[in-house]
Amino acid sequence: MDYDVIILGGGLVGCSMAYELCKYNLNIGIIEKNFDVAEDVALFNSSLILDGKDVDEDRVFELIRRSNMKLDELSEELDVFYEKVPSFTVYPSKEKAEKIYKRAKERGIEGISLLSTKEANKMNHNIKPSDGYAIYSMNTGVISPYDYATAMAEIAYDNGVSFRLEEEVTDIQDLPRGGIKVTTNKNRYTARVVVRTTFGDKYTIKKDLDTVGPEDIVENMLIEKDFLNEVKHIIKEYKDNGEVITLLPTSTNKLLASLQTTSSKEFSQMKKEVESVIGPFPPERVDIINENRYWTEPIMIDSEYQEDGYIHIQSKNYAVDNVLAALTSDVVELVLQHFKATTNNDFEGKRRKYYRFREMNDEERNEIIQIDPKYGKMICLCSNVTEGEIVDSIRRPMGARTVEGVRRRTGTIFGRCQGSYCLTKVIGILARELHKSPLDIMNDKKDSQVIFARIKEFDSM
Incomplete structure (x- = not known):
């Protein structure tokens, strides 16, 4: 066999599987069709950690509960952002709120309170007094899922996991004497166990095809904070029309507004929805607006x-961030049933330290600039990202190879100017570090060039 275990898909779940399995003496490969890992993670790199009260299935709630118990330890191990942020969940009626509150107490969720919206308004002025009721919870939080995925990928890579990027699975077959053969557009591999974490009929040995029904959409708006009127809690409001709006303070000190709805919204409509909660704000405070499936x-x-x-992890769900640790742990147990695997005593669980200039004080900044002057050259003025950070994001294990990879790892191009100042600089750094022509630098995937031709020759960009 080429591998003991092949993981199909290098998204959040795939990276988590690689991270957990490399703690054992197993030969592991991961196949990902894209240029980079974690392509399935939301663009804004901030996710709500639920307390589970609104989840209908007891089975999923249990996964959330178990995962939340591990978050403090896991975030420290990976050195990534996780912060507990209290939340208000507003319901249109007292009956609905009481039903959810009763179920939460039966599930043993502590640190929650049932409040009228008038009572909630005294704690947070963004909660408008109405006939509705709110549940205040101290068990919610915010994580950066993209950072989690890339951190786990880096550690897995350093511990010997083989990442096969830009390879798309074309066929999977059982082998007569045991094991599975995986054919891609570039190679053929065999493995004792295949763990599928991604979607697509070519990724299965089953005869039936995957089907995903129609879903809602989510309109997202990333807003620069107004520190005179700061939203300090997570706010989630269920509307009478079935829509749900969520306000989430992000790890980059901004505000992410998300609207779960059935129809697309224009900019002005989405802005009006957000203003119904936080009040009026100028349009220039909006950094990004986008739409994705729910x-x-x-x-x-x-x-x-x-x-x-063959094991299939089915997880194309908005709450996958919340169940990741427990879900992965359960699958690891299934995988280990196929092997007499021993613990990897050489496992290295720490990734190389990274530096974010915007989060450092003046003393720390001066110190890192003395070590590497590139940290003293500002590339992205909107998000305070330096050349040193961009170079590091490229040179790290499983480093960025595209503009989008740099953007997601560092936060550059996320600001108000949307890359009008820094995009060409980022392309120039990528070209220099990867020893490529700027014309060969991709935005995010194959054939997504940012620069198509030169109009004048320069020695450098």
Whole structure:
């Protein structure tokens, strides 16, 4: 066999599987069709950690509960952002709020309070007094899922996991004497166990095809904070029309507003929805607005073909960030049933330290500039990202190879100017570090060039 375990998909779940499995003496490969890992993670790199009170399935709630218990330890191990942020969840009626509150107490969720919106308004002026009721929770928080994924990928890579990027699976077959053969557009591999974490009919040994039904959409708006009127809590409001609006303070000190809805919204409509909660704000405070699908595929482990060595993690769901640790742990147990694997005593669980200039004080900044002068050259003025940070994001294990990879790892191009100042500089740094022509630098995937031709020759950009 080429590998003991092949993981299909280098998204958040795939990186988590690689991270957990490399703690054992196993030969692991991960196949990802894109240029980079974690392409499935939301653009804004901030996710709400739920307390589970609004989750209907007890099974999923238990996964959330178990995962939340590990978050403090995991975030410290990976050296990534996680912060507990209290939340208000506003319901349109007292009956709905009481039902959710009763279920939460039955599930043993502590640190929650049932309040009228008038009572909630005294704690947070953004909660408008109405006939509705709110549940205040101290068990919610904010994480940076992209940072989690890349941190786990880096550690997995340093511990011997083989990442096969830009390879798309074209066929999977059982082998007559055990094991599974995986064919990609570039290679053929064999493995004792295949763990599938991604979507697509070519990624399965089953005869039936995957189907995903129609879903809601989510309109997102990233807003620069108004520190005179700062939103200090997570606010989630269920509206009478079925829409749900969520306000989330992000790890980059901004405000992410998300609206779950059934139809697309124009900029002015989305801005009006947000203003209904936080009040009027000038349009120039909006950094980014985008739209994506609101996935609600059931979270489950399909182990029907586990004896054959094929395990499918079904997790195309908005809450996957919340169940990740427990879900991965359960799958690792299934994988280990196929091996007499021992613990990897040489496992290195710490990744190389990274520096974010905007989070450092003056003394720390001067110190890092003395070590590497590139940290003294500002590339992105909107987000305070230096050349040193961009170079580091490229040179790290599993480093960035595209503009989007740099953007997500450092926060550059996320500011108000949307790259009008720094985009060409980022392309120039990528070209220099990867020893490529600027014309060969991709935005995010194959054939996504940012610069298509030169109009004049320069020695450098």
